[in-house]
Amino acid sequence: MSPATFLVPLGMALAGSLVIEAAASRRPSLRPGDLAIRAAGYTLITLFWFQFSWRPWLAATSCLLTLAVLAVVDRLKRKVIGEPVVFSDLALLAQVPRHPQLYYTLPLTDLRIAGPLFLGLSAIVAWYVLEPAALPEASAPRLLAILGLPAALAGLVFAALTPPAERWLRRVFPRPDLAEDVARYGLVATMMGYALRRLGESRTRPVAPTPPVGAPAGPADEVVVVVQLESFLDPARIGGPDLPLMARIRAQAAQYGRLAVPAHGAYTMRSEHAVLTGCEPETLGFGRFDPYLARKGDEPTSLARLARAAGFRTIFVHPFDRDFFDRARVFARLGFDRLVMEEDFARSPRVGPYVGDVAVAERILAEVAEGSGRTFLFSVTMENHGPWKAGRLTGIDTPLAQYVHHVANTGRAVELLIDGLAHRRATLCVFGDHAPSLPGLRSPAEGPLATDYALFRFGRNAAPSPARIDLTAARLGCVLRDALSGKTEGLRG
Known part of the structure; x- marks a missing residue:
């Protein structure tokens, strides 16, 4: 040649x-x-x-x-x-x-x-x-x-x-x-x-030291439930109706506020990783774009690892394909002993193309009630995943109307969790992984739109008054680390 x-x-x-x-x-x-x-x-x-x-x-x-x-x-x-x-x-x-x-x-x-x-x-x-x-x-x-x-x-x-x-x-x-x-x-x-x-x-990459974890204070049936809500934020912020859940959050949550997340409209795994590890994206170098691909779940600061070391059962609940984002392998390495995935929701009702959030909340409460001892459960919902387009929901065709319909179900699911955990000593944290990629919502070039989070503390003698405290996703992970270690009752962040 x-x-x-x-x-x-x-x-x-x-x-x-x-x-x-x-x-x-x-x-x-x-x-x-x-x-x-x-x-x-x-x-x-x-x-x-x-x-x-x-x-x-x-x-x-x-x-x-x-x-x-x-x-x-x-x-x-x-x-x-x-x-x-x-x-x-x-x-x-x-x-x-x-x-x-x-x-x-x-x-x-x-x-x-x-x-x-x-x-x-x-x-x-x-x-x-x-x-x-x-x-x-x-x-x-x-x-x-x-x-x-x-x-x-x-x-x-x-x-x-x-x-x-x-x-x-x-x-x-x-x-x-x-x-x-x-x-x-x-x-x-x-x-x-x-x-x-x-x-x-x-x-x-140097090995990060594992934060010390002692035996948590409180009874042996302590429960920590963390739920990542797909595309969740207060719908009133984007022209939707008031969500009853938001009033309960402002009245009953130990703390709540806006959550600065690593991406806009996609890349759920970035927010997951930040909350589960407490690592800010800037600390991940070029692995920040897909932390699961870069680090394969090898995370000494993983909440699940720390929880397991402190005697908690560790459970992951997600009603979708176990191989998506290689979650089954990654979450096992993160420290989760039990994975409840799509096949476990085969008979659960779907709202649109995905398993409904209410069904996920019911499964979370069933998992918490089923075993004995301390329990750490992390869940990722799926109902409100985009795209929102004609034909997704019968009689509801505009993207914003579809989103509002789904987020109302999300609100009912969270309220179900609040009512189901309020009678015992438990921590419940819910947060949005990223803003929805709705057309005309905002220019993504402006940077990621903050979502919302709330943290409830049940079964305490002196419950703190609700306070708005805005956090990053990684900082929320550090607050949850304190909930597992029993370092503080307030968890203000």
Whole structure:
């Protein structure tokens, strides 16, 4: 293969990719160093596709299609969530065909998806026939080339994790600044750079000391229930009606307030991780975009680990697929002994596409009542997960009306928990994981909208008067850590 055989298609891929990104977003940086890093990303994508076909023009076209798809997804993600595409999003690709409704797309069986996919595969097959492979004729050089290119690309990854390369990467990407880095280096180079920085951090991350936990004060049947409410905030804040639950919170909760969460409209796992570990996103480095992917549940400060060490039963309740976000594996490592997942809700009523929040509350109370001894239970609800679109609820078609219908059920579920736990010594905490991604709610570019939280303390002789105390999700996790250790009755934060 002569150099021109590959360089001409590569040049087309580099120029075309730059045009695609420039047309899809803001004007790219034209500084030579930034352009060089951007071009390196495009080149690596082209080589990645080239190793499968050894057809230069097919590889160049595949690079352009990759950038076009990324640009479309990036535009949608910025509009809905206010964040560019990031490397950790690739780990979620396997979930898209299984749960298309969660990703604002259609199932693979839909003709609007299946048709273009079939045409695309047909075009690739035809291209294989029409464009000859740029491989040597002799068997030995051909085999060497076929094996050598993948080995060289893998070698680049390992080389990027050597100390000199890591020092260079730290200069280029000193800290996560996603929007700025995408504008400078492009989507592809930024995704690669962030992935390598995260890999480097995972190899050198120091082990965090486990906070000391003593035997909690109080009776042996102490209960701590924490419920993460899907897309929950006070609906009155976004033009909805008053929720009866909010009046009870202001009158009965030990403390309540706004909760600053790590994401807007999505990325439930970020809020989960912050509350369960007490770790602020800034402390996670490049693992902040998907802490479950980066840290796999290896968290010395996990509430479940601390609870188990203090003699609590630890239970996780979530009425959805146990493999989503790899939750079954991650939550077992976080310290949960019992997982109550989608299969346990097979006969539970659904409200719209998901198991209703009231059914989840009933299951929580049943789990608490079933065993003896201290219990720590963490639950994640699902009913009010987006998207909110026509056909979701019979006779209710507008997104805000659908959201309000679901959040009313959320309010009834929380009130059920309040009534069910009020007769015993218990701590109940409820909080919203993120604001709903409702159209026209606000500009995601303004940053994540705070949700609401409330913390109730039952069975105490001197209950503190309700107080509004605004917290971050991680700080709420630290407050709950105190509830498990029995350090304080007030838990003001």
